[in-house]
Amino acid sequence: MKEEKDAKQQETIQELNPEQWKAGPKAFIALIVAVLFFSGLMVKFPDMKWLAAFDFTTLVGNFGVIKNVGKDTFVGSGGLGARGGFMFALSLVPSVMFAIGCIEVLDHYGAIRAAQRLLTPLLKPLLGLPGLTGLALITDLQSTDAGAALTKELYDNKLISKKELTVMGSWQYSGAGLINNYFMIGSAVFSYLTVPLLLPLILMFVFKFIGAIYVRIILNTVYKEDFKNEQ
């Protein structure tokens, strides 16, 4: 017992010994970069303005300024760098909260289940997938990770073949987590859209199928040999 303790102590002493610390050339380069980055030196070269891109204060940037009182929001205009980005991102929080709140309620009343119902008959003719894959695919519209987990489960339980797994993967891969991502992330630029809000969403949904059909065709032609042994 005591020996063990001694060994541990010895180890700690070893670790604390400055001679044991390893700092390769990479570490020293990183240190030099850190010093230069925070020093403010990089903005002092008028001939080489691009060096300012490696200066902390430059990248921290500026908050926007409220120029037109009664018109500008708290984000102001002319915000730059981290400060500008932070204020802009903060201005998006309410719309994201509201959108996800609404989706949660609609989901509770079965909107997603209804979508699954509508989707299922399309799976066989378009993608050659059995109807039981519908849940995994619909889940992917909301959560990439949950969709991926469900898909794996289907394959592990031998409910789908390798080819079907690949087609499912392609459907999920392009535009994963579509609905949630669209409302959570896309909302940042919703105000610029010149088309109805739902149009890009529907277009992307349709393209998920087109991409998967393309993959299915390639699998059936170019990679035909790979799936010979599957029924």
Next chain:
Amino acid sequence: MSNNAQSKHQTNNPFDIFIIGARKGFNVAINNLVPNILMAYAVAQVLQIMGVMKFLGDLFGPAMVVFGLPGEAVTVILTAWLSSSAAVGLAANMAANGLLDAHAITVLMPCFFLLGAQLQYMGRLLGVADVPKKYWPLLMSASFLNAFCAMLLMNWVFAR
């Protein structure tokens, strides 16, 4: 008091459900959106100062015409491949600076997600679902195809 007891037993109350969703939204916004956009703004700053934006814009300008986009938009498309939120943040930044107009944002919208975060989703989706690695390039090509066709459609048909 009675209100409290009710909310405990009745999860069917749409207001409570809304609150649950709004809370989720808050967490996502604070933990994902804010850091991502903050980074995108800083990266945009670097690209702008170094002149990368202008360089890529001149280089890809002719190709971007097909999509009705200015050449600078190529940085957004390339960023989308790495992260949807960074791309949206960058686009928002460029729109605020007048580099992208409303038409360009509308055309780019499907690209943010159809091409979005492919690098991340390789691990999170294809890796987790155990899709054979052999077909990953094929799936990626499908995503590119999707994004480009969707942008063409947006430019030619919908965002006229």
